[in-house]
Amino acid sequence: MIRIRKTGRVTAVVLAAGAVTALAGAPAQAATAANGWTADLSTVDGDDVNVTGAGGTLTLxxxxxxxxARVFAGSEGSLLLAEHALAAPANRVSAALSADTPKGTSVEVDVRGRTGVNDWTEWTPAGTTLRATVGSVQVRISLHSDTDGVRPAVRNVALSTxxxxxxxxxxxxxxxxYKVYGTREGLVGGTTANxxxxxxxxxxxxxxxxxxxSPKGTGNYTARVCRTDGSKCEYAxxxxxxxxxxxxxxxxxxxxxSEFKDLPQGKPEAQAAYLDGYNGKKDDSGRTVQNPAGIDLADGVFWDGLGMSxxxxxxVTYLWTGSGPTGVVSTAGDPMNVRASASTSAAIKGLAANYAKVTIECxxxxxxxxxxxxxxxxxxxxxxxxxxxxxxxxTGSDSPVAPLC
Structure with missing residues (x-):
């Protein structure tokens, strides 16, 4: 069984400026005390991004x-909490926050629930119903600032189900x-969101x-990206x-x-903005969209996995939106070859990256x-x-987890 790291992101609460106590998505019915717990804001480790919990207060x-290099102003960070076993199965986690949020700063809380050995619901804003009833959850607390030098401070996060x-x-x-436009990520030396x-x-x-x-060092959410002729693919x-x-x-x-609900499913807003003039040709930050991209590809995926120039x-297949038995690719670090048949001499059809979570059909x-x-x-x-x-x-098993093909 894969070890789940201390993780969890939070995206729902945007606190007003000043010293505030806010409730993220008050439940329609009150949760019992047995279903409540308080987030540990003081334990920060390598799974967390640009935050400190000194003195029990979480800040940037x-x-x-x-x-x-794409982020030219302000700052951000996130604390990923440990997986938490619930006292009783539930499908909603609410968060009550005590925080200082100066003008231009915000604090957000997201939740996800475990649905299998390697499987989770998507990250969902606190107070929003998860798409499954679950027995354990993770929470992620995100801090944002639009201005360099200005930081929010979170003193307490009380969670309930x-x-x-x-x-x-x-x-x-x-x-x-879906068929979407892909661009090369680049940005070597930068840091990803996780x-x-x-x-x-x-x-x-x-x-x-x-x-x-996906939390750092995991591939809980993995995509299969293929050239449109299907000649090369990578699971990343x-x-x-x-x-x-x-x-x-x-x-x-x-x-x-979350946004742009009037667009067809599978159509990125950037594609609609660039090709159709949607939203005045702007993205959700007000920037003029310069290409229709719906996915960024790290250099190894772009050059090595897909052979794109x-x-x-x-x-793109969004593997976490499907179901079935899964396995997590585990190598010494490099991606592994995907073959056209069950032979080490068969044609190479692409790559499967380390940590990628793949669906096992048979x-x-x-x-x-x-x-x-x-x-x-x-x-x-x-x-x-x-x-x-x-x-x-x-796969969590020494025996095959899928049927014979």
Whole structure:
């Protein structure tokens, strides 16, 4: 079983300026005391981004720190809390915050719930119904400032759970796939939204919403990105927010899409702005959109996985929106080859990045391989004509977790 790191992001509460106590999404029915707990704001480690909890008050560690060259003013940070087992299953977590939020600053709280060994709901604003009833959750607290040197300060976060009528519940389904414009991320030396330091030929992707950001060192949310002719694909974890927008989960239906609900499902706001003049050709920050990008590709995905030489359209499958048995790619660090059949000499169809969480459709027997989890002749089909050795997939079981192909 994969170890879940101390993590959790929070996106819902935008506190007004001054000393404030605010409730993030008051539940329709009060949660019992047994379902309440207080966030530990003092424990900050390598999973957290630009925050300090000295003295039990959470604030930005560097009020003039910018993750990448694209962030030219203000600062941001996040604290990812440990997974929390609930006293009783629930589908909603509310947050009451005590914080100082000077003008131009905000504090946000997001929650997600565990639905399987490797599986989670998307990050959801506190007080919003999760898309499944769950027994454990994680919370993420995000701090933002529009002005260098000005920081919010969070003194207390009280969390509670309840259950509300289930809306848009998760159902067994095939993961969504859309054709969107992809751009090369670059930004080597910068830091992603989950705190990963970007290196040369890196392997991750970025979407314009925090709902699908995997905690550092995980691939809980992974995308399969393919050239439009299907000749090359890469399975890569989502570690960054962008391009353009920050709240455009365009792969979701309008009922749960955070913004731009009048756009068709699968159409990024940037694409509509650039091609159709939507929103006055602006993104959600008021910038004029210069390309229709719906995904950013780290250099390794762009050059090595897909063999791209210029920005262009790709087919993207948002794997976390589907269901079925899953496994997490676990290598010494480099991505592994995805083969056209269960043979080490079969054609290479692309790459699967370390940490990527892939859906296992079925399994076959083939060449014997010695990998991170022993020696086996079992190969898993993770996509159409895509096979990887089971010895590199962490599934939580020593036996196949999917049926024979």
């Amino acid at each position: 560690a560097d009020a003039a720190w910018h993750r990448t 309840d259950s509300a009528p289930q809306v848009n519940a998760l159902a067994a389904t095939t993961a969504s796939t 705190g990963h330091k970007i290196v040369s030929h890196d392997h991750f992707v970025s979407f314009p919403s925090g709902k699908s950001v 974890p989502v570690w960054e927010i962008g391009p353009w927008n920050e709240r455009d989960d365009y792969w979701n239906p309008a009922s749960v899409r 210029d920005n262009g359209y790709v087919n 399994y076959v027997t083939g060449d014997s391989v010695t990998g991170k989890f022993g020696t086996s002749n079992i190969w898993d089909r993770i996509g159409p004509g895509h096979y990887v050795s089971d010895t590199y997939l962490q």
